[in-house]
Amino acid sequence: MLHEDRLFPADADTRSVARRLFTEVEKLPLICPHGHTEPLWFSKNENFADPAQLLIVPDHYVLRMLVSQGISLESLGVPDHTGSAKQTDGRAIWRLFAENYYLFRGTPSRLWFDYTLEFLFGVTEPLSAQNADSVYDTISSCLAEQSFKPRALFDRFNIEVLSTTDACTDDLAAHKAIRESDWQGRVVPTYRPDAAIDPDHPDLLSNIEKMGALTNEDVSTWQGYLNAHRERRAYFKSMGATATDHGHPSARTADFSPAECEALYAKVLAGDTDAAEKELFRAQMLTEMAGMSVEDGLVMQLHPGSVRNHNQSIFETFGRDKGFDIPKAVNFVDALHPLLNKYGMDKRLSLILFTLDETTYSRELAPLAGVYPSLKLGPAWWFHDSPAGMMRYREMMTETAGFYNTAGFNDDTRAFPSIPARHDVARRIDCAFLAKQVTEHLLAEEEAHEIAVDLTYRLAKQAYKL
Amino acid sequence: MLHEDRLFPADADTRSVARRLFTEVEKLPLICPHGHTEPLWFSKNENFADPAQLLIVPDHYVLRMLVSQGISLESLGVPDHTGSAKQTDGRAIWRLFAENYYLFRGTPSRLWFDYTLEFLFGVTEPLSAQNADSVYDTISSCLAEQSFKPRALFDRFNIEVLSTTDACTDDLAAHKAIRESDWQGRVVPTYRPDAAIDPDHPDLLSNIEKMGALTNEDVSTWQGYLNAHRERRAYFKSMGATATDHGHPSARTADFSPAECEALYAKVLAGDTDAAEKELFRAQMLTEMAGMSVEDGLVMQLHPGSVRNHNQSIFETFGRDKGFDIPKAVNFVDALHPLLNKYGMDKRLSLILFTLDETTYSRELAPLAGVYPSLKLGPAWWFHDSPAGMMRYREMMTETAGFYNTAGFNDDTRAFPSIPARHDVARRIDCAFLAKQVTEHLLAEEEAHEIAVDLTYRLAKQAYKL
């Protein structure tokens, strides 16, 4: 089903170079420094449930495409916010997906899915309404096997290290269990404090309270609140974390005086902030987090610019992460100014920037990361984690930022089985990009081989201190 | 003059695939769901006037390029706002155009023009100052023939259906005459209410009055005004219309309470609105139109983001549509929020979005259309209705929206003779895009054949319910 030259340029010379480069990196271990897999999978190591529950229901890429063509989330077995699902028959969900599989032509979901079907489950013919049932049966029987338990897959996927994303109030029990087990797989947490920072989060106050309870800090004061973060970061670090992650509506940062911060925090606690003050609090907290990264060495990731839960009725019925997050124009150059004036030249800070607004690639991000020692460029993100998206990323970033201000690839997925597929696409596109540079005589081929390994393996390890 | 492989990729393998795909779609009938041809041409069926009046004077692409190089609109025979033209000698206009034909190198106008010269008028050598007169004579004598009358051309072009764009106050007499004639050509109207909605339109009040007169509704009230639209839409529908079209400065929508709408409408009628209120009224009316589309099934087209009549002196002297409309950055994600919260999940709504701001392709439009069942993506529009423009459209839309959330091609032209040329370019570029996907093993060739037919024919028919 999958051609060995997929994603390589059609031109014969360029394709030959791409092949040679790919041979070099194809088998390298996977570094997975950012994603949304569940640590519980690896601590419990239980077999995954039926194919639809593993591959369809939690995949917001798949859901959104089907919804866009008039298929309801109910019919796809998506539970409502109470956890109750109208469609619980995995086979029926799978059939609906298979009938509509043609919708994914031209999308990365198709690539990931075909790869997973072929290389994980041994399915060699394209999924269709006709073979939906037999493919479902094949996957079902695979999933029941020992060799398809999470740890076995982790090992089979050749994952060297995998970072999960964890609420800052999480006790990391699953991570603890993994560390204490006899399994050697390296799974580490990432400190994600949004829900204890964002005044727009419905549970902010209870999360702050939880931070206080976990650290014995007086979170009713600004300093106590900051100390609580410091201690939780230290705990995460002790459990293997090397990074924090921040998902904000914008990239806005701020640098207020302690007195101003105290006053703003008091308003946040009192629930007495307007939209502008909420934004300022988030902005200030990004700078505080950067300061703590200077102290404790945790790498900082910033994922801004997604308008979450764009449709009110879907949000009310089904909750978050159902495919209704839409990117928005982002300004980094002004937004990061306060943070960069304070910590931008400090080599102890490592801030990895992501964007959904590709116009910022050549206009803002490459120029910023191409001069500030604290900045690195995260890979093409989300909608742009795709062949053409990755190619645009390299084409628009490289000339100003070079290769060595980028942070390698991360798969950023909730869909564990798709991890190898995603790395496969990234490696192929990087080889295709480099091959073009070789045939156009911008790089010597031996340089390209070295860069290919850097992009695939070394840069991610370095950037995330893994 | 025109090479049979024009617009196909240079790589030999990819070109072979493109050729095979093109063979499949080259002869398919033309679906023309959106454009600006005159229904009178087809009701009267009179021979067209001289070559310059047909091909130069009304073509704003041609005018703007010549003006940019210092040639005056006067010398090109463009009438001023009173209808009086300084240059009325078609041959002189034609010579001026021919002398400057080199200016169009690299532009789609050149492609369209060469195609029209060769395939419509049998001219086989490139237009130049030297052959200007003989080409003029050739075209003139063609235009005088029976076989060059509008209906004959419509049939020769293999047009299956053509939608015009008509003011909501139009009596559709020409459409009526076409329907009552013995000619079988299918020409349908489109409901364009801007001039009866936009508070910035100089004739708004008289157009609203006309709406009242045509429908016997009391347009001094908000409900009467809405009813007048409802009735006019019904009339258009009875005359074959399947769609409405809305050209707004922005994509802003709103969802006010009936009381707020009444108050705003009263201010509009009183001519007592500031710029912000004018924008809000247009915004509210988009949502109202979407609601009526849910009721009556008319497909809704939105063409936002053009700053019309950028130069004041040209506008005062010559009026609209003289090449001085300039695109501007557009925000869809916030702008459409009110409308999409109200009707976005309703499958009865079909809203086709266009943009002149290509940054919105991958950032906003593909993510929106890739999840909302009510949204479809119109083809690359106006300045981007060009080979590279269309290629960027596919490259930036497909990975997130797929092929099946796009609405096929429309020619959007005032230049009737160029219709086949425009479809030819679109079909070739789509085949070139698909061929690259085949040679890079993202699609099987047989899938690409199916998609090529979808993009050329099926999707436009479906999206516009034609």
Place this chain on the structure above:
Amino acid sequence: MLHEDRLFPADADTRSVARRLFTEVEKLPLICPHGHTEPLWFSKNENFADPAQLLIVPDHYVLRMLVSQGISLESLGVPDHTGSAKQTDGRAIWRLFAENYYLFRGTPSRLWFDYTLEFLFGVTEPLSAQNADSVYDTISSCLAEQSFKPRALFDRFNIEVLSTTDACTDDLAAHKAIRESDWQGRVVPTYRPDAAIDPDHPDLLSNIEKMGALTNEDVSTWQGYLNAHRERRAYFKSMGATATDHGHPSARTADFSPAECEALYAKVLAGDTDAAEKELFRAQMLTEMAGMSVEDGLVMQLHPGSVRNHNQSIFETFGRDKGFDIPKAVNFVDALHPLLNKYGMDKRLSLILFTLDETTYSRELAPLAGVYPSLKLGPAWWFHDSPAGMMRYREMMTETAGFYNTAGFNDDTRAFPSIPARHDVARRIDCAFLAKQVTEHLLAEEEAHEIAVDLTYRLAKQAYKL
């Protein structure tokens, strides 16, 4: 080291066409209508200093990349704002650069540097830590030769004319000396009045005073201030200048009444302007400069949209032009409206627009320059003066603006030895772009040959009246 086919497309047919086109333009004289070389080099004609001082220390592209990887400006010999440098050992600076030369992979700096090493200094193996010293010695001994004096290089580079950029208060003594020398090289000044216009400039008032002193105008009045500009422009023109240049934070223009201008100017002189008024003064002055260009025929260049000196501590320690200028989103369509309404249709005005915001290429700049006779498009600027940057420029500009509304290439460099390298890249990319148009049958090859010469030579001469 440099392949003769570098930057040409890999496809064999396209590459052949590119080669043939390049043969046509490779040896054409260099037109250098905009840049930042020092006229003193050519008036004094002294040998350049050591390699590091010539090639590393003043090159902000080189500095920024090294800084981004944690190398300090101090260690690169960059003097602080008092002029004192911590590292003065050229060889040490050079070694540091050579060790980190791999960072420039994929960047235009690498291309320019390799070209300069090979074609100017005869170095034929890639720069590395290993050969750093021997390459340094080679360059050093070259630089000491007669044939490496500035005038000799100017002649060897085949420069037909070179424009410098000079403060409006400059006495142009170096230019005078060049004109009065027996050397035939044509070096002309450009009128750059920013420091006597921008209320954010720290020396604005003393510069205005200087303008008064130089012209005997009463610069305490608005009319006197304008007259001082008129007279200085005339002086520059008498010294060979054909153009002015304006580096503004935005492209904003204004058209206030004389009374409003007087009041605003009075506030500027009193140092009593807020940020908005500063912006308005700059905006008004762009329109005034356009008006003077209509009078005196000087071509006007606008370089907007760079956020200068983004990092406060670097600026305070090292001053301007150290690589910390970051582009920002720009709006041309509204910003230029006042100026274009006043002078846009006047053929006596020639306004050349530059941008760092590539989103404006197809959205605003090509549509504007494709209709206004006063507008031309400057080449891809700064970060986009690179192979992929130039290719995007042609791909996004050409279909709407054509080739003949562009102003050819300029090297815009402070690095004199890199001038031939920069023209080499531009010529190759234009040939590559045109070759693709030929193999895709959009242009006949003989047309492409003519266009190649236009883009390389004729258009720059015409646009800048050189």
